[in-house]
Amino acid sequence: MALWARGARGFSARAQPTGMEAWMAHMMRDMAMPAGANRRTNPYPRLTAAQMKFASEHFAAHCAVCHANNGDGRVMLGLNMYPHPPDLRAPGTQGKSDGALFYTIRNGIRMSGMPAWGDDTPKETWELVDFIRHLPRLTAAQLRRMRAYNPKTIFPEPLMMSH
Numbered sequence: 001m002a003l004w005a006r007g008a009r010g011f012s013a014r015a016q017p018t019g020m021e022a023w024m025a026h027m028m029r030d031m032a033m034p035a036g037a038n039r040r041t042n043p044y045p046r047l048t049a050a051q052m053k054f055a056s057e058h059f060a061a062h063c064a065v066c067h068a069n070n071g072d073g074r075v076m077l078g079l080n081m082y083p084h085p086p087d088l089r090a091p092g093t094q095g096k097s098d099g100a101l102f103y104t105i106r107n108g109i110r111m112s113g114m115p116a117w118g119d120d121t122p123k124e125t126w127e128l129v130d131f132i133r134h135l136p137r138l139t140a141a142q143l144r145r146m147r148a149y150n151p152k153t154i155f156p157e158p159l160m161m162s163h
Ligand code: HEC
Pocket: 025, 059, 062, 063, 064, 065, 066, 067, 081, 082, 083, 084, 085, 086, 092, 093, 094, 096, 101, 104, 105, 109, 111, 112, 113, 114, 115, 117, 128, 132
């Protein structure tokens, strides 16, 4: 709808190529999500302390390289890719359903740097969804612990010290 409304006012894709590309990519992503995926509910809605620990380590080891331990995406790799990883703590992500986040993590996002993580067990993926929900309330102690699980070779330590 937005496309046609803009088109009617003579909106040119050339004027704002990145905005239009991002919009198209997101529309195609929504269309690629099968009906029902969005409405799936999390069978593990509350993490035990042990699950929370595991999920935070999992996120630090596999996701933080692009998303940062705190989820804001302000790490070298994330900042250098387009589209940037979004701030996972912000309403844009937090406003999506658990089912949508689950689907995105398992299937990745086409035409972007977000890989598919379909080899994890569904339980592990749901725990990551819970962890993403927890990101806005991450404690300093949790952040400190996560650093130990960041892949050191591609993760310059000084950059991570700010997170
Ligand atoms: C190689 C970089 C990279 C890695 C590693 C990565 N992501 Fe992403 N992720 C991205 C990018 C880039 C986007 C945004 C893509 C877009 O908007 O088109 C994204 C988007 C997402 C989104 C969608 C957010 C939203 O608002 O819709 C979720 C959820 C997510 N990632 C979770 C994860 C989790 C969990 C992991 C680890 C298992 C992970 N990502 C690993 C790059 C990465």
